[in-house]
Amino acid sequence: MSSLKVAMIGHGFMGAAHSQSWRSAHRVFDLPADPQMAVLVGRDSSKAAAQAAQWGWESSSASWQEVVERDDIDIIDIVTPGASHAQIAIAALEAGKHVLCEKPLANTVEEAELMAEAAERAAVRGVRTMVGFTYRRVPAASFMRQLIAQGVLGEIQQVRASYRQDWLVDSTAPLSWRLQQDQAGSGALGDIGAHAIDLVQFTTGLPIQAVSGVLQTVTEHRPLADGSGFGQVSVDDLALFNGRLGNGALASFEASRVATGRKNALSIEVSGSRGALAFDLEELNSLQYYNREDQQDRQGFRNILVTEPVHPYLSGWWPAGHMLGYEHGFSHQVKDLVESISGPTPAHSTFAEGLQVQRVLDAVARSAGNESAWTQVARESRIHLA
């Protein structure tokens, strides 16, 4: 059994989830190679060392540059904030490392394009890239894509997607870095709207080609963290937009941090000529399916528990009917990445796909700045989209 040495750059909350998956995936699935948790990288040496010990990484380092150049490292896993993604990822790709990068791919389209180009150059040499759109790999979402690809919905006629949270309803919540554009790049739109965009494109197989949208900052001034007064919020709390898909169908989107009572509610419903499918992350083991071809008097949305061995990714886990949670998408991500590294083809959610999401986000922001006028998503790309 060969192994793949992994270095993880960064160690925030995402680092915890990634560590759990690097630790688990090959214990649960029969993988062609075992990931080896080699190095954890963090700017503060002692913090990085402590976190490495906690999470089970063999060593730690304060220099991602050194780690990226190490001959023995196979995979670079980037879980830092978006502003540093481009620099690290491009260096890693040029050093021939496979790269897993958290979403969003970058804070700007320009950086994302550079990353996608680097990925395209590296791909020639068999180097794999993956963006961390883990919700794709929740079994119910993967199964939704499978069913749609099989034609179960017929022609897709309408899509609705929303991602709703409520942590900014509290007007006394402080002005964190996430609420400042220079650091976060974007607000609800980029943080959670990106997941909704990706899930629509992934499950339907249809790209968003144009958008019309509006952004709003509900609470414009918030207390500074140091108690010295109030500061200006410079990102959106709420994004509402419509998109036109590749087949002409309309899709509606909502990304909200002010949806009182909604904690992590990512929902998508796809309506087609033969049926409909609906998924909600707050019931992540279920998929709702309506079949127009059921006998007429007994049609209805079926609540399919996506927990059977016939469903995607389930064979590795527990017996039928046992629930998975949020973190399992990360293990499936590791599984797919490792298998693609050992196999002939890339797995889905490549950097090229991450760039496409970035372009949609950018078009929404431009539309919002132009009275919600319909705005084309850039396509004239220097790189090939999968």
Added chain:
Amino acid sequence: MSSLKVAMIGHGFMGAAHSQSWRSAHRVFDLPADPQMAVLVGRDSSKAAAQAAQWGWESSSASWQEVVERDDIDIIDIVTPGASHAQIAIAALEAGKHVLCEKPLANTVEEAELMAEAAERAAVRGVRTMVGFTYRRVPAASFMRQLIAQGVLGEIQQVRASYRQDWLVDSTAPLSWRLQQDQAGSGALGDIGAHAIDLVQFTTGLPIQAVSGVLQTVTEHRPLADGSGFGQVSVDDLALFNGRLGNGALASFEASRVATGRKNALSIEVSGSRGALAFDLEELNSLQYYNREDQQDRQGFRNILVTEPVHPYLSGWWPAGHMLGYEHGFSHQVKDLVESISGPTPAHSTFAEGLQVQRVLDAVARSAGNESAWTQVARESRIHLA
């Protein structure tokens, strides 16, 4: 006990629902006057007579003009298609009759304005008008308005509303008059989107001041009813739009006739600084309530069964816990109209409010024709809004 003689003009499906309510309301509620089902009017004498017998109207007539002029008639109830509303309603108002008119108030803003002006003139003489937005009078929706008016939600920060049906998913459904603009005026937008608009404005007490929207006809050609080929659909199957409310908050709207598997799904969710409320017509006896002031570890959406004597309109019906249905909103409409006729003030959903909804619909259509650019809802009215 005095009585109020009613004449109903028209006898389609809405006539059946109205008849049930004219027959029931004073049996269930103690009303200041009993409605008397005096005349049913229909263009075809024999059909009108048959329908009058079926529904329990004392007589029938083929001439609304004659009926409107009759001294003994107190209330004119208009359930004809939208194109004839203005002519009948204005004549009735000028003859001093109270008028209940099905929604939409008219097929155009211009007609709606004339009707609202006639209503304003007649109001001086104590004449009442009401538009049939019956969903307001579903107890859960009425209770939602009560709670919001009490401040239970604090500042309203976001609203979402949708009305989804699926009868146009079937691409072989024929080109009925409802799908032709000259007869129907509008498609999903005016037919069901109007209910969503009204419900948002009614429950929040906030008018929609500007909109950005898009309309789509998913199936553009449909078989002619006579089998002679295909014809062009000239109204929308799907409307997506955003609105800005009077306090600056954003509201998203969807009206769809292609939402596969959704039969009559009118939903609204209002998010505020102190809590949230959500209502869904497919569970019309329930109201979802999230209270941010509940103890922190036990916050969650409560499923309130709005079937207790303390809830609006419930005292007249069955014991606690017994479900009401679609038609009861119509009985509540009769109750409110009769009470307002006998009382000092108009009931809500006056013609002025119907006009306001018409103006929102018009603004959406104009925005859709202008690349979804934000469009003001007309306010410079010659009449007084309540």
Added chain:
Amino acid sequence: MSSLKVAMIGHGFMGAAHSQSWRSAHRVFDLPADPQMAVLVGRDSSKAAAQAAQWGWESSSASWQEVVERDDIDIIDIVTPGASHAQIAIAALEAGKHVLCEKPLANTVEEAELMAEAAERAAVRGVRTMVGFTYRRVPAASFMRQLIAQGVLGEIQQVRASYRQDWLVDSTAPLSWRLQQDQAGSGALGDIGAHAIDLVQFTTGLPIQAVSGVLQTVTEHRPLADGSGFGQVSVDDLALFNGRLGNGALASFEASRVATGRKNALSIEVSGSRGALAFDLEELNSLQYYNREDQQDRQGFRNILVTEPVHPYLSGWWPAGHMLGYEHGFSHQVKDLVESISGPTPAHSTFAEGLQVQRVLDAVARSAGNESAWTQVARESRIHLA
């Protein structure tokens, strides 16, 4: 069009629901004869007269004996408390009147047997009887029976039923007549457990042949209504029992007035070799259906909205997707009774069926008094069960 003159004996809450249905059924459905609301009977003349005026009965009377003997009366509708059912019903049947009687058929098995015998004798002369198990006639419940009769569930292997309310959680609720055995006959068992028993037998077509059960009075002493102290509760607050059905399958039952937060929650789930069906009165327009013969990866409980024209009783009401409520079962009851009077065969829920439910209740009480030992439901009847 012929008409059928109806006299209603009693005018409590059930009288209101019955009046609504006598008033509505022939307006909604094409019936072979129109019910005519001829007389309302109540012991107190002035109250009866007032109630008759309120509900639309043509006249009132203080003597059920006189009314029962009137030649012009066709149907006697009994909505008095259970203790008087036998006397009135038997007199009416002997006078050749069709009889609709509220459930429970009687307070004792003995009385119920006499009533069923009288019904059997009268049936020879074409006289119809019906017990008011209206939940059978909620469309979703009727549809459930249809599907099971068609074999959609295969062999029935397990049934669960419960009817839960919570009005006795409040320990300060007074000792009303409903909580005293001599007046009410029984507590939760007879009042609401009877509905669960009937619904199981009706939907499955299988009689309960033996039972094992326990009864409990959670709050044994309650304040007297006159404030003079406390009295002993002599009926059950909670009944739990299991039954063996005609095919050997087990069914579990719960009837509770102390199920905190449950208002009127009648639920039934039938599990069979080919599928399962579940109904819940709190979502009375829905039926849950699981089909084991659906493709394996997409099996799940379907939420069928029983609001389409293809579903039982729906053709008379509103367009697809519009909700019915509690009271509509009563209109369906009138429809079925009137049609059976004009037709060749009785409608279901005859007095013989009411007697069978009474025998099950009696067997449960006997089992509860005998350490929950299994107890046969009496079958050696002098009358023929349908």
Added chain:
Amino acid sequence: MSSLKVAMIGHGFMGAAHSQSWRSAHRVFDLPADPQMAVLVGRDSSKAAAQAAQWGWESSSASWQEVVERDDIDIIDIVTPGASHAQIAIAALEAGKHVLCEKPLANTVEEAELMAEAAERAAVRGVRTMVGFTYRRVPAASFMRQLIAQGVLGEIQQVRASYRQDWLVDSTAPLSWRLQQDQAGSGALGDIGAHAIDLVQFTTGLPIQAVSGVLQTVTEHRPLADGSGFGQVSVDDLALFNGRLGNGALASFEASRVATGRKNALSIEVSGSRGALAFDLEELNSLQYYNREDQQDRQGFRNILVTEPVHPYLSGWWPAGHMLGYEHGFSHQVKDLVESISGPTPAHSTFAEGLQVQRVLDAVARSAGNESAWTQVARESRIHLA
């Protein structure tokens, strides 16, 4: 940081879940000692070695007897079938090892008593025992216990619990060892009914003192696995029973393997004088709470997402609103066991508690064999219950 060396005896499905938790718990929670996955024991050396490699155990052994005697081993984790639990656990306890044992504690009350006695003797020396009732440690279930212990429900008046699966609806499913009494001990009752019993006693803090129940084998003959014909099923497919709790309240139970369409549906609802709580394993991140002290017009079951840092066990995992799954209960079990080993007191779910569940199961079986007559749960124990 000290470590605790673990040996796991057995390596079926439960071994996979336990391995995931031994691997994860100290990475997620700050534990006083780190578990070290030292030895995996299995009768077949090569299979045990392969499984050890797959799951990350440092070594393997074919002899549990040798491993139990090793000085360096601290914890014995037993995941073998029930028949071998007593022998292994008692030997391990006598050797001074802490023991975690899968449920059911044993196949008979007699063996369970011997195990509980051995545990009691070992406890004097600081040795800990734990039975694997992991559903207790699903956060929503733990939170339910907390709330009830705080008095949130007031006096408990009624409990309902059920555990429903459907894998035996298929009458062609073969006669596996699980369906033969000599190997499995019991059917649905012991396998899944045990979880329902434990959860009721755990959440309410009330022991079951007497029971009345019935067992049924729906499909009595099943094909032999070797295709040589049919054999007799000797365990129950379905168990229905009622129990009387320590405070006199009634609890109803169902354990079914023939509940068509229900996959792993463990539900419990506790009704009290001040409120109610309901938990369903198929929505394991939620807890339903009804508060009778909410304002009267806005009472309803709240859907509490038990995914906030204030909730039990959540602080170690992901940010608010992120879902956990089935396996996390096992990690919480490891956390509690390790903390109790390093701390002054045992954690809950000791062998004494496992014995109590066994006694309830035994009483149900005896009642079922005696016409469902009420049967006392044995209490005259030689050991002390916690």
